[in-house]
Amino acid sequence: MRQALAPLVASVAIFRDNxxxxxxxxxxxxxxxxxxxxxxxxxxxxRSFGVPYARALHPDVWATMNAATIHARYPNAxxxxxxxxxxxxxxxxxxxxxxxxGKPVMLAGGIAADNVSRIIGTLEPxxxxxLSGIEFVPGRVDGDRMRRFLRExxxxxxxx
Numbered sequence: 001m002r003q004a005l006a007p008l009v010a011s012v013a014i015f016r017d018n019x020x021x022x023x024x025x026x027x028x029x030x031x032x033x034x035x036x037x038x039x040x041x042x043x044x045x046x047r048s049f050g051v052p053y054a055r056a057l058h059p060d061v062w063a064t065m066n067a068a069t070i071h072a073r074y075p076n077a078x079x080x081x082x083x084x085x086x087x088x089x090x091x092x093x094x095x096x097x098x099x100x101x102g103k104p105v106m107l108a109g110g111i112a113a114d115n116v117s118r119i120i121g122t123l124e125p126x127x128x129x130x131l132s133g134i135e136f137v138p139g140r141v142d143g144d145r146m147r148r149f150l151r152e153x154x155x156x157x158x159x160x
Contacts, residue, residue, distance in 0.1 A: 052078035
């Protein structure tokens with residue numbers, strides 16, 4: 001997969017509670033720019049791979065932790081990935097997003113061409129994830145949807 005990427009294209013390896021050996025092997029083969037963790041991994045484990053890491057946070061985390069608590073739990077996270085598809089309103093309601101994160105934020109969950117420009121223009125995230133918004137069936141990306149998404153995302157950035 002790494003060899004198929006164009007020069008200067010960053011790769012992200014995504015894991016959820018994988019064993020240490022599996023993560024190390026993927027890091028060795030893929031040489032990702034960032035590792036994104038979604039499971040119960042703690043800060044020490046996530047930083048042990050020698051690659052900057054993104055901590056995915058789902059809305060249930062915000063019910064029990066504020067920004068200071070999250071920073072204390074994941075002090076070495078380079079990026080926080082906030083998922084909205086599990087909350088009422090999904091990607092159309094980011095009012096649950098806590099203030100004061102102080103690190104780059106990537107937004108995910110239900111973001112598509114129809115709402116990405118508004119989300120970027122309003123919330124100014126470091127990045128957005130488009131997977132569900134560009135698939136025509138789970139696991140199959142639609143090229144036309146991807147191109148429309150990118151066009152709309154660029155429009156949101158230009159309106160900042």
